[in-house]
Amino acid sequence: MTKERLYLFDTTLRDGQQTPGIDFSTEEKQQIAQWLDEFGIDYVEGGYPGANPTDTAFFAKRQTNRARFTAFGMTKRAGISASNDPGLAGTLASKADAACLVAKSWDYHVRVALGCSLEENLANIRESVEAVAASGREAMIDCEHFFDGYKANKDYALACAKAAYEAGARWVILCDTNGGTQPIDVRAIVEHVIGEVGIPGDHLGIHAHDDTGQAVANSLAAVNAGVRQIQGTLNGVGERCGNANLVSIIPTLLLKESFAERFETGVSPEKLKGLARLSRMFDDLLNRMPDPQAPYVGASAFATKAGIHASALLKEPETYEHVAPESVGNARRVMVSDQGGKSNFIDGLSRRGIAVRKDDPRLDTLIALVKEREAQGYAYEDADASFEMLARRHLGTVPTFFNVTSYRCVVERRINAVGQKIDMSEAVVKVEIDGEEKMSVAEGKGPVNALDIALRKDLGKYQGLIDDIELVDYKVRILNGGTEAITRVMIETRDGQGRHWTTIGVSDNVIDASFEAMMDSIVYCLFERLEAQKAA
Ligand SMILES: CC(=O)SCCNC(=O)CCNC(=O)[C@H](O)C(C)(C)COP(=O)(O)OP(=O)(O)OC[C@H]1O[C@@H](n2cnc3c(N)ncnc32)[C@H](O)[C@@H]1OP(=O)(O)O
Ligand SMILES: CC(=O)C(=O)O
Numbered sequence: 264m265t266k267e268r269l270y271l272f273d274t275t276l277r278d279g280q281q282t283p284g285i286d287f288s289t290e291e292k293q294q295i296a297q298w299l300d301e302f303g304i305d306y307v308e309g310g311y312p313g314a315n316p317t318d319t320a321f322f323a324k325r326q327t328n329r330a331r332f333t334a335f336g337m338t339k340r341a342g343i344s345a346s347n348d349p350g351l352a353g354t355l356a357s358k359a360d361a362a363c364l365v366a367k368s369w370d371y372h373v374r375v376a377l378g379c380s381l382e383e384n385l386a387n388i389r390e391s392v393e394a395v396a397a398s399g400r401e402a403m404i405d406c407e408h409f410f411d412g413y414k415a416n417k418d419y420a421l422a423c424a425k426a427a428y429e430a431g432a433r434w435v436i437l438c439d440t441n442g443g444t445q446p447i448d449v450r451a452i453v454e455h456v457i458g459e460v461g462i463p464g465d466h467l468g469i470h471a472h473d474d475t476g477q478a479v480a481n482s483l484a485a486v487n488a489g490v491r492q493i494q495g496t497l498n499g500v501g502e503r504c505g506n507a508n509l510v511s512i513i514p515t516l517l518l519k520e521s522f523a524e525r526f527e528t529g530v531s532p533e534k535l536k537g538l539a540r541l542s543r544m545f546d547d548l549l550n551r552m553p554d555p556q557a558p559y560v561g562a563s564a565f566a567t568k569a570g571i572h573a574s575a576l577l578k579e580p581e582t583y584e585h586v587a588p589e590s591v592g593n594a595r596r597v598m599v600s601d602q603g604g605k606s607n608f609i610d611g612l613s614r615r616g617i618a619v620r621k622d623d624p625r626l627d628t629l630i631a632l633v634k635e636r637e638a639q640g641y642a643y644e645d646a647d648a649s650f651e652m653l654a655r656r657h658l659g660t661v662p663t664f665f666n667v668t669s670y671r672c673v674v675e676r677r678i679n680a681v682g683q684k685i686d687m688s689e690a691v692v693k694v695e696i697d698g699e700e701k702m703s704v705a706e707g708k709g710p711v712n713a714l715d716i717a718l719r720k721d722l723g724k725y726q727g728l729i730d731d732i733e734l735v736d737y738k739v740r741i742l743n744g745g746t747e748a749i750t751r752v753m754i755e756t757r758d759g760q761g762r763h764w765t766t767i768g769v770s771d772n773v774i775d776a777s778f779e780a781m782m783d784s785i786v787y788c789l790f791e792r793l794e795a796q797k798a799a
Contacts, residue, residue: 264461264524264525266524266525266526266527267465267491267525267526267527268491268527268528269301269486269491269492269493269516269526269527269528269755270305270306270468270491270492270493271304271305271306271435271492271493271494271509271513271528271529271530271675272304272305272306272308272333272363272468272492272493272494272495272529273299273306273307273308273493273494273495273497273509274294274308274335274435274470274494274495274506275295275299275496275497275500276292276296276307276308276309276310276321277309277310277311277335277355277496277543278500278501278502278506279310279496279500279501280310280441281420281501281502282411282501282502282505282575282780283302283682285549287317287501287569288317289317289320289321291548292309292310292317292321292326292417293321293326294548295497295548296326296327296330296332296544297327298325298541298544298545299327299330299497300328300329300330301534302528302530302534302537302538302541303329303527303528303530303531303534304330304509304529305330305529306330306331306361306363306492307326307331307332307333307495308333308334308363309321309322309326309329309332309334309337309359310322310355310458311334311335311336311354311646312334312336312354312356312359313336313349313350313352313353313356313357314352314353315352315720318761319357321352322334322357322358322359322748323357323358324358324453324789325360327356329529331361331401331630332358332359332360332361333359333360333361333362333363333365333401333403333498334352334354334357334361334362335354335362335364336350336351336354336362336363336364336365336454337350337351337364337365337367338351338364338366338384338387338388338391338404339351339366339391339394340377340387340388340391341377341379341383341384341386341387341725342382343736344390344392344395345391345393345394348391350663353393354395354401355394355395358399360400360401361400361401361402361403361433362395362401362403363403363404363405363434363436364391364392364395364396364401364402364403364404365402365405365407365438366384366387366391366404366405366406366407366423366427367384367407367408367423368406368407368408368409368412368415368419368420368423368424369407369408369409369411369414369415369416369419369420370415370420371410371415372407372408372410372412373418373455378621380551381488382417382725384423385422385426388404388423388426388430389426389427389429389430390430392404392427392430392431392432392474393430393798395502395570396430396431397658401433401434402430402432402433402651403432403434403436403468404424404427404432404434404435404436405436405470406423406427406435406436406438407421407441408436408438408439408440408630409423409424409437409438409441409452409734410437410438410439410444410448410449410452410672411440411441411443411444413452414641416535416725416779418511418793421456421460421525422715424437424456424460424546425460425462425463425581428462428466428587432466433466433493434466434467434468434492435462435466435467435468436467436468436469436470436492436494437452437453437456437467437468437469437470437482437490438470439469439470439471439472439478440470440473441473441474442471442472442473442475442478442503442504443474443476443566444471444474444481445475445481445483446477446480446481446483447778448610449469449471449484449485449488450484450487450488450713451488451710453469453485453488453489454489455468455768456493457488457489460617462546464488464489464491465491465716466491466492467485467489467490467491467492468490468492468493468494469481469482469486469490469492469493469494469507469743470494470506471485471494471495471506471507472500472501472502472503472504472506472507473503473504473508474502474503474504474515474634476628477494478505478506478507479509479512479515479568481506481507481661482495482507482512482521483512483515483615483759486516486522486526489584492743493507493509493512494507495507495508495509495620496508496509497510497513497541497545498510498511498542498545498546498554498557500549507564507628508558509753510538510541510542510558510559510560511557511558511559513530513535513538513592514535514538514586514590515530515680515764516528516546517530517532517535518586518590518591518731522551529755532563532590533590534592535591536589536591536592536683537569537592538559538560538591538592538593538595539559539560539591539654541590542557542560543560546633547795550755554733557584557622558589559593559767560589560592560593561593562595562596563596564588565584565593565594565595565596565658566596566597567583567596567597567598567607568594568598568600568602568603568607568644569602569603570602570605570606570607571598571605572602572608573603573604573607573610574604574605574606576595576597576606577606577610582597583788594680597610597611598611598644599611599633599644599650600633600637600643600644601633601634601637601638603630603633603751604630605630608626608630608633609621609790610625611650612654615647615651615654617651617654617655617658621624622691625657629653629654629657629658630726632653632657633650633653633664636769636773636788639749639769640749640769641751641769642751642767643767645753646753646765646766646767646786647762647764647765648756648765648766648783648787649766649767649780649783649787651741651787652716652783652786652787654764655790656744661786661790662790664696664722664725664789665694665695665696665722665723665725666694666695667692667693667694667702667718667782668694668695669691669692669693670689670690670691670692670693670714670717670718671690671691672689672691672710672774673687673688673689673690673710674686674687674688674692674709674710674712675687675688675689677681679755687706688706688707688708688710688712688713689704689705689706689713690704690705690707690713690714690716690717690718691703691704691717692712692714692717692718692719692720694718694722696722696723696724696725699724701721701722701723703717703718703720703721704717705717705720709739710774711774711777714774714778715781715796716779717733718733718781718782718785719785722785725789728788728789728792728793729788729789731736731758731759731787732756732757732758732759732784732785732788733757734755734759734765734781734784735755735756735763736753736754736755737752737753737754737755737777738752738753738754739751739752739754739773739776740752740753742769747771748771749768749769749770749771750770750771750773750776751766751767751768751769751776751778752767752768752773752776752777753766753767753780754766754767754768754777754781754784755779756784756788758788763786764784764787766780766781766783766784766787768780768781768782768783770782
């Protein structure tokens with residue numbers, strides 16, 4: 264069966280820029296446009312030339328190689344010609360291949376927001392499309408509030424779409440601007456536009472907002488009804504609750520039979536394997552934590568804690584995975600926690616090179632130990648190194664490298680003669696190595712930092728093995744309220760080769776919890792490195 268082409272239109276750099284908290288620089292726009300272009304997106308809407316200096320500068324040259332570089336704009340205002348309209352002039356002066364102009368298609372908006380007659384707005388749409396086409400660019404019209412407009416005055420909304428199409432628009436995009444339309448209505452309205460108005464589906468697009476959490480569903484409903492262009496953004500950024508998330512839509516189109524057997528897009532299965540990376544690079548550029556539960560690409564999208572799931576998953580991954588994680592560049596994670604059974608633990612241990620048979624009684628006692636410690640406040644699912652140390656200690660394979668015989672830390676605030684506050688934290692750690700006691704003293708920015716420095720200052724013969732490690736993240740969580748609270752500390756450590764590991768400590772004393780996590784981190788590092796030396 265011949266597949267129909269679906270066109271992907273990305274508006275991260277335009278509607279995404281309307282997201283509270285997002286403000287791209289020109290360099291960031293260039294980087295994102297390059298990612299989208301290489302990924303196989305058909306249209307990259309780069310912004311609104313003429314509206315601000317960043318977008319005007321961005322459109323001073325073509326920023327994509329393969330994708331059509333698209334400028335946003337709005338239809339000309341009433342009372343002036345297209346050639347004299349300053350807004351349209353910015354769009355037409357740009358180096359864009361295509362222009363997507365927003366047009367009012369809800370009569371209420373024409374009256375209230377534009378303040379012109381319904382007929383004048385139709386003329387503005389026609390003349391603006393003609394001006395774009397005459398400039399040699401591909402013309403597109405975003406029919407703003409199309410679905411709300413259709414419900415309020417069907418004939419007028421349709422007249423706007425028809426005016427754009429008949430004036431030569433390559434694409435007429437039906438926008439759910441306020442994001443409140445339901446998939447069943449999107450489908451019925453799009454079918455009506457195609458069936459009764461006569462605009463073919465391969466000239467129609469959908470632009471959906473996520474105000475009811477259904478922008479992806481609405482986009483797919485529109486495709487099922489016949490549209491062949493989908494507008495959306497990376498990770499669903501966009502005004503208010505965001506736009507349709509292309510990072511969810513694209514794998515659905517490529518991997519779900521009901522779409523994959525009917526359609527093809529510019530994204531190849533090979534490129535799709537870079538989807539998780541693209542999504543994470545974009546979050547990184549935004550300085551945001553990736554959403555672990557993001558469909559397809561989140562760190563938890565193919566993770567399981569549940570013992571019953573892990574048991575089946577390890578026999579046949581398809582039992583609990585709707586698609587293969589590798590197809591989108593993600594990975595399966597079978598985690599160890601109080602929700603796990605033998606399957607989770609055997610998998611977790613074997614990934615760390617620890618072989619334990621299912622009938623080994625030490626496996627049952629290790630599981631019981633983890634569950635008991637999780638009840639006390641530990642959480643091993645993200646503390647990989649502490650889990651490994653716990654398991655290895657339980658199996659009797661971790662030597663005692665050193666003993667901490669005591670530690671102390673002091674926090675002092677002094678007020679000097681001119682009333683300035685001076686904070687000082689000092690720590691003293693005593694360790695015993697091969698019968699010899701060593702004492703280290705350090706000052707730091709706070710007590711945990713001072714303790715960290717003191718603990719790693721002099722570990723005698725082991726010092727060379729830990730010189731390149733540093734504490735890169737420190738998280739504290741209070742597990743119950745009040746001054747008697749139990750505190751959980753998670754520490755992330757990195758070494759000179761860029762390897763990371765996470766350890767955990769739990770105590771009713773935050774310093775003690777921190778110290779436990781730091782100790783696990785150092786012991787884990789020594790264990791790994793000495794084992795590697797033995798194996799070499
Ligand atoms: C649904 C969407 O997401 S549409 C995209 C929305 N994005 C943006 O607005 C971001 C970029 N916008 C801007 O930088 C500015 O709004 C500009 C430069 C475009 C215009 O700025 P200003 O000229 O100062 O106008 P202002 O922003 O106050 O108001 C918008 C004007 O556009 C008019 N307008 C709105 N939509 C349209 C349209 N489709 N066609 C013609 N005119 C329109 C409004 O009636 C209003 O005109 P008025 O000032 O005569 O009342
Ligand atoms: C054009 C647009 O962004 C909208 O209607 O939502």
